[in-house]
Amino acid sequence: MKATAWMGKDTVKVIDVPDPKIMNARDAIVRITSTAICGSDLHLYHGYIPAMRKGDILGHEFMGEVVEVGPQVRNLRPGDRVVVPFPIACGHCTSCQRGLYSVCENSNPNAGIAEKVMGHSPAGIFGYSHLLGGYAGGQAEYARVPFADVGPIKVPDEVPDEQAVMLADVFPTGYMGAEMCDIKPGDVVAVWGAGPVGLLAAASARLLGADRVIVIDRYPYRLGLAREHAGAETINYEDTDVLDALNELTAGRGPDACIDAVGLEGHHGNAAIYAYDRAKQAVRLETERPFALREAILSCRSGGVVSVVGAYGGFVDKFPMGAFMNRSLIMRTGQCHVQRYTRPLLERIQRGEIDPSFIISHRMPLADAPKGYKIFQKKQDDCTKVLLTV
Amino acid sequence: MDRSDEVLLPELDGPEPTALLPRALGWLSLALGAGALAAPGPLARLTGVDDSPAARAVIPAVGARELAHAAGLIAGRRPAGWAWTRVAGDAMDLTLLGRAMADRGGERRRRVALTTAVVAGIAAVDLVTAVRASRAHRARQRLIRMELAVTVNRTPAEAYRYWRDVENLPRFMSHLESVRAEDLRRSHWVARGPAGRSVEWDAEIIDDQPNRSLAWRSLPGTRVPNAGRVRFVPAPGDRGTEVRVQLRYAPPGGALGRTVAKLFGEEPEQQVRDDLRRFKQVLETGEVVRSEGSPDGISVRQQVMQRPAQPLPAATR
Numbered sequence: 001m002k003a004t005a006w007m008g009k010d011t012v013k014v015i016d017v018p019d020p021k022i023m024n025a026r027d028a029i030v031r032i033t034s035t036a037i038c039g040s041d042l043h044l045y046h047g048y049i050p051a052m053r054k055g056d057i058l059g060h061e062f063m064g065e066v067v068e069v070g071p072q073v074r075n076l077r078p079g080d081r082v083v084v085p086f087p088i089a090c091g092h093c094t095s096c097q098r099g100l101y102s103v104c105e106n107s108n109p110n111a112g113i114a115e116k117v118m119g120h121s122p123a124g125i126f127g128y129s130h131l132l133g134g135y136a137g138g139q140a141e142y143a144r145v146p147f148a149d150v151g152p153i154k155v156p157d158e159v160p161d162e163q164a165v166m167l168a169d170v171f172p173t174g175y176m177g178a179e180m181c182d183i184k185p186g187d188v189v190a191v192w193g194a195g196p197v198g199l200l201a202a203a204s205a206r207l208l209g210a211d212r213v214i215v216i217d218r219y220p221y222r223l224g225l226a227r228e229h230a231g232a233e234t235i236n237y238e239d240t241d242v243l244d245a246l247n248e249l250t251a252g253r254g255p256d257a258c259i260d261a262v263g264l265e266g267h268h269g270n271a272a273i274y275a276y277d278r279a280k281q282a283v284r285l286e287t288e289r290p291f292a293l294r295e296a297i298l299s300c301r302s303g304g305v306v307s308v309v310g311a312y313g314g315f316v317d318k319f320p321m322g323a324f325m326n327r328s329l330i331m332r333t334g335q336c337h338v339q340r341y342t343r344p345l346l347e348r349i350q351r352g353e354i355d356p357s358f359i360i361s362h363r364m365p366l367a368d369a370p371k372g373y374k375i376f377q378k379k380q381d382d383c384t385k386v387l388l389t390v
Numbered sequence: 391m392d393r394s395d396e397v398l399l400p401e402l403d404g405p406e407p408t409a410l411l412p413r414a415l416g417w418l419s420l421a422l423g424a425g426a427l428a429a430p431g432p433l434a435r436l437t438g439v440d441d442s443p444a445a446r447a448v449i450p451a452v453g454a455r456e457l458a459h460a461a462g463l464i465a466g467r468r469p470a471g472w473a474w475t476r477v478a479g480d481a482m483d484l485t486l487l488g489r490a491m492a493d494r495g496g497e498r499r500r501r502v503a504l505t506t507a508v509v510a511g512i513a514a515v516d517l518v519t520a521v522r523a524s525r526a527h528r529a530r531q532r533l534i535r536m537e538l539a540v541t542v543n544r545t546p547a548e549a550y551r552y553w554r555d556v557e558n559l560p561r562f563m564s565h566l567e568s569v570r571a572e573d574l575r576r577s578h579w580v581a582r583g584p585a586g587r588s589v590e591w592d593a594e595i596i597d598d599q600p601n602r603s604l605a606w607r608s609l610p611g612t613r614v615p616n617a618g619r620v621r622f623v624p625a626p627g628d629r630g631t632e633v634r635v636q637l638r639y640a641p642p643g644g645a646l647g648r649t650v651a652k653l654f655g656e657e658p659e660q661q662v663r664d665d666l667r668r669f670k671q672v673l674e675t676g677e678v679v680r681s682e683g684s685p686d687g688i689s690v691r692q693q694v695m696q697r698p699a700q701p702l703p704a705a706t707r
Binding site: 003005017018019020021023024025026053054055056057072090092093094097105106107109110111112124127130133134135136137144146147 | 630677687
């Protein structure tokens, strides 16, 4: 089959690999119909996530048709149309039973190395380094889906791929980012990052009853999507000081909740501050560029929530712990526990409450994946989200 | 945790036993030393060196040295080390006797020769004693002790039942090729070795407390003595079972020792931790979880040389 493989820093290729086969009794094989490139795939592309090997198949946002199931999979059969959550979760450990699917205790075969880096191991993730399991990803013609009796959900025919594939990662991730804000009537929610997750976090904050949503980014076309599809006010951090603007918009209170939908490869309006963290990251004195996180902490109203759904991999520098502690802030975070959200969010799509496909800017065949990575990386042609069709 | 019955290989893990032979040699040294100091003249005549003025000075010195051996061997904490001092003393005595024999003839030469023969005999006993005492000490030093635990989201009874069927052990202990139950207590274990070499032993269950605890050990005579205990403790709240494992094994020296060391890799604790993680996977999910990069499931050893995360070629399945 054809598959998109990581071939080194800033290089992906579509290569021929063997077709996947059932390896565990609870596996299914899915023939992929639609798969997307995630912002977090760019962290792999840029070489910021350790433990990648040349030839690793990328991709953790995918859906398709079940073609084969293992003997223990009783909820699916060949022909079912399914969308697959990006964290791999067994459904039977204590974490899964508490709904914390992205920290499944059993799904990372390389938990031993992950523990050395993170203390304890999170769940395995499709196509996301050997630290997180060494699972082949879904930017391919077929994928093996472990624990197929827990993760994938069937998608009704009337929901198109473009909407359903958003349930694999970005919509639940954005939604969880908003849900963690514990939104109450009158709340103002600020979102750093107008990429797919930030835009869907902003839209979700609206769904969950936020009074006002403010989105911060530097790309006018993305801020336009935030205004148009999430009813957000916007701040371009290249034009304005974000703290001043947020204080102005909230009459000095600060947002009640702040969502970091940027993660480890942030940018900063001040060239000197950007250069400082970029240089430290380049020589691995820190592994992240946490501008959004710092700003979110400084901006948030005292006692408010900082919700982190942007991806981090290692260590941050100049973490404003003084502000965080002295102002009674709350931080909530996590890779999305997608399995919790797929059904309720599919229902919201079916009820017409939201159409998450508004974030898709580019559609191209799987064979063009290298081009997709390049234009997404460079934000060329107003790129927000690349959907690969198979 | 109750530590009273933690001694799983008492011959290797208990207090160091009193070594009888080194002690006996200590008493011999005491007698010789006392004799040499109290009656150097008769001793010189007996050994055929009474014609030498130097001997009258050397014999009490040898006696004093013997008393030092005696003190170490009888009262010392490590008789093994002191047995080697006796071997060194023997070498010194044999050198002196060799020189004495070259200078003499007749009856004196016969007596020196007889003395040399006796000292050589004692030297042989000293050497064997020293080698054996050192080996025993090194075996105790090589003994590997591990105590690790994992929490499994199953009841103690379920976890106990799976472990009690010892034929299940190779499903999660990656270094085991097979375990065959001979009867309810005895079993035959085969461990995978590098380059196709395997290590086998017989084991028996020495303590069986259903749903609570299980202990086993290799039968005497095995080349790799080993023992283990696993406890199944209800975790607080509704958190399943804390599976607490203690393992002891005493790899031999030499080539077999190196094979056994490779079995357990450079980080034996990590391997047992992986075994426990597999135990948890099998109990909670039904089998060992595999990925394309780790097709054999958890193993820190193979994680440094992972294959790319893409489906296996058909030929290797």
